[in-house]
Amino acid sequence: MKIDELEQLESEDLSTITSTERRKFLKMGLAITGLYLGGSVLSLTTVRSAHASSGVVPEPGQYPYNPHYSMVIREKLCIDCERCKAACVETNSVPEYGFRTTILERRRALTAGEHETTFMPVLCNHCNRPPCVRVCPTTATWKDKETGIVVMNPSRCIGCKTCMTACPYNARYFKEEIRAVDKCNFCYDTRLSKGKKDTACVEACPADVRIFGNLADTESRVFKLIHAPDTMVWVLRPETGALPNVYYINA
Amino acid sequence: MKKILLFMVLGAFLLTGAILSAEEKKAADTDYDEDTYGPEAPIVWTKPVESVVFQHKTHTMDAGLDCDSCHDDIFVMEAGAAQENEDFTMASLYEGNYCGSCHDGSTAFASDTRCTTCHIGVRGHARMIGGDSKEGGEEGHH
Numbered sequence: 001m002k003i004d005e006l007e008q009l010e011s012e013d014l015s016t017i018t019s020t021e022r023r024k025f026l027k028m029g030l031a032i033t034g035l036y037l038g039g040s041v042l043s044l045t046t047v048r049s050a051h052a053s054s055g056v057v058p059e060p061g062q063y064p065y066n067p068h069y070s071m072v073i074r075e076k077l078c079i080d081c082e083r084c085k086a087a088c089v090e091t092n093s094v095p096e097y098g099f100r101t102t103i104l105e106r107r108r109a110l111t112a113g114e115h116e117t118t119f120m121p122v123l124c125n126h127c128n129r130p131p132c133v134r135v136c137p138t139t140a141t142w143k144d145k146e147t148g149i150v151v152m153n154p155s156r157c158i159g160c161k162t163c164m165t166a167c168p169y170n171a172r173y174f175k176e177e178i179r180a181v182d183k184c185n186f187c188y189d190t191r192l193s194k195g196k197k198d199t200a201c202v203e204a205c206p207a208d209v210r211i212f213g214n215l216a217d218t219e220s221r222v223f224k225l226i227h228a229p230d231t232m233v234w235v236l237r238p239e240t241g242a243l244p245n246v247y248y249i250n251a
Numbered sequence: 252m253k254k255i256l257l258f259m260v261l262g263a264f265l266l267t268g269a270i271l272s273a274e275e276k277k278a279a280d281t282d283y284d285e286d287t288y289g290p291e292a293p294i295v296w297t298k299p300v301e302s303v304v305f306q307h308k309t310h311t312m313d314a315g316l317d318c319d320s321c322h323d324d325i326f327v328m329e330a331g332a333a334q335e336n337e338d339f340t341m342a343s344l345y346e347g348n349y350c351g352s353c354h355d356g357s358t359a360f361a362s363d364t365r366c367t368t369c370h371i372g373v374r375g376h377a378r379m380i381g382g383d384s385k386e387g388g389e390e391g392h393h
Contacts, residue, residue: 080372081300105374117367117375206300207366 056235057226057247060218064128065148067214069186070245071123071199072225077207078103078119084201084210091190091200092182098173100124100184101201121209123201124171124184125236125244126150132163132172140180148245149188154180168240186212215245225249288312290330295376298334302376303369305350314359325352 010016080103088100101123108116126143130150133141140156141163143149157180164172164181175182186192187199202212213222226233226247235244283291289307296303310316322328326349333339333349344351344362350369354362371379 077366079300079366079370080374081302081370082373083300103372103374105372116365117371119367119372119374 056238056244057233060223060227063216065146066216067147068216068245069126069147069149069192070213070215070222070247071186071202072211072213072222072247072249073121074209074211074225074251075118075120075248076250078121078209079207080105080119081206083204083206084121087200087204088184091187092184094182095175095177098175098182100171100182120248121201122169122171122236123246124150124167125169125242125246126186127245128243129241131166131168131240131242135162135166137162141183144188147186147188147192149186150183151185151188152181152183154178154182157181168237168242169244222247225251283308283312289318293379294330295371295379296331296334296339297376299340300370301373302371304371304375304379305369321352325349 082103084101085099085103088094089096092100094100101121104120104122106118106120108118110116126149128143128148130141130143133143133150136142137160138156138158140154140158141150141152144151154175159174159179159181161174161181164170164174172181172183174180187196191199198212199210202210211221211225213220215223215226217223225231226249228251231249231251234248235246236248237244285291288311291308294305294307296305310321311318326333339349341362343349344354347355351362353359356364360368
């Protein structure tokens with residue numbers, strides 16, 4: 001191509017674009033952004049298509065693992081005897097400054113100046129969408145493909161504690177002895193892998209507050225409890241979207 | 252003149268404060284008579300599970316029971332002695348022993364309901380015997 005031929009060609013730089021063309025282009029961009037905003041950010045979806053995700057308990061058959069380990073906590077029966085804590089400490093050598101499971105306490109006012117106390121056992125919720133796993137920079141923690149347990153590999157942990165910040169349930173602590181973050185793993189290494197059917201805390205509970213089992217098994221007690229009629233089932237902090245696997249009931 | 256006014260106002264405040272606090276104390280202290288109502292200090296059992304509380308005040312002064320409603324048939328006089336017995340369990344309570352004599356659902360709330368009314372737990376016990384429990388305070392904010 002010759003230089004003088006090139007000089008004859010129409011310029012393609014921005015100076016030739018008319019303001020109407022610019023406006024059109026911008027409008028197109030806004031329209032597309034608006035479409036997505038309306039669809040997802042503002043959630044302008046119909047109620048009918050949204051109802052499936054409103055409950056905290058998945059539909060039977062929609063449990064992603066098998067065994068899908070889970071714990072059901074019959075909250076009002078907890079009396080804070082803390083045998084579960086003691087059993088956990090002994091089984092998993094938890095230091096006294098940390099915990100894998102603990103009991104929280106709430107007070108609610110009744111009539112005539114009286115108060116009712118509720119004890120709330122808490123532990124790792126082994127979420128289906130675990131925020132702790134997402135943030136770990138060294139993949140030292142992950143969701144076990146078979147059981148759904150959120151496990152730790154302490155030797156890969158660099159102690160950045162990002163997972164501790166990410167966890168909505170405050171279920172992780174930094175264990176000085178191993179210089180790594182430690183957490184509940186449903187006693188996988190200490191009990192389940194050795195053929196035992198439940199965790200140390202479940203075995204220790206004298207009031208049958210904690211029930212452990214496989215949700216994918218429709219005959220299991222955990223499944224029956226959270227799929228029972230007339231039962232209110234709730235999880236802690238559902239708004240985080242982590243899809244926890246520790247369910248609370250009062251039945 | 253101003254100074255006197257200031258002192259008067261201050262004095263009035265202090266005086267009302269003193270009177271009010273004295274009245275409160277009086278109501279708490281003098282109404283409760285240990286000879287009539289039993290020891291004021293709560294009894295805490297730690298066996299077979301930690302920790303269960305019993306208040307004489309709730310049962311005698313508030314609910315109107317006499318000493319011989321429970322002593323010595325249901326409970327011996329020695330505080331906390333019942334926990335040494337083999338049958339001091341919830342199952343036994345459901346059969347009408349110990350607290351279950353009244354806590355059967357008709358005389359008083361049934362002993363298989365309202366667990367935390369009596370079961371104050373490790374936390375409740377620690378709070379009762381002085382300050383918040385060490386772990387209790389820490390666990391709240393990690």
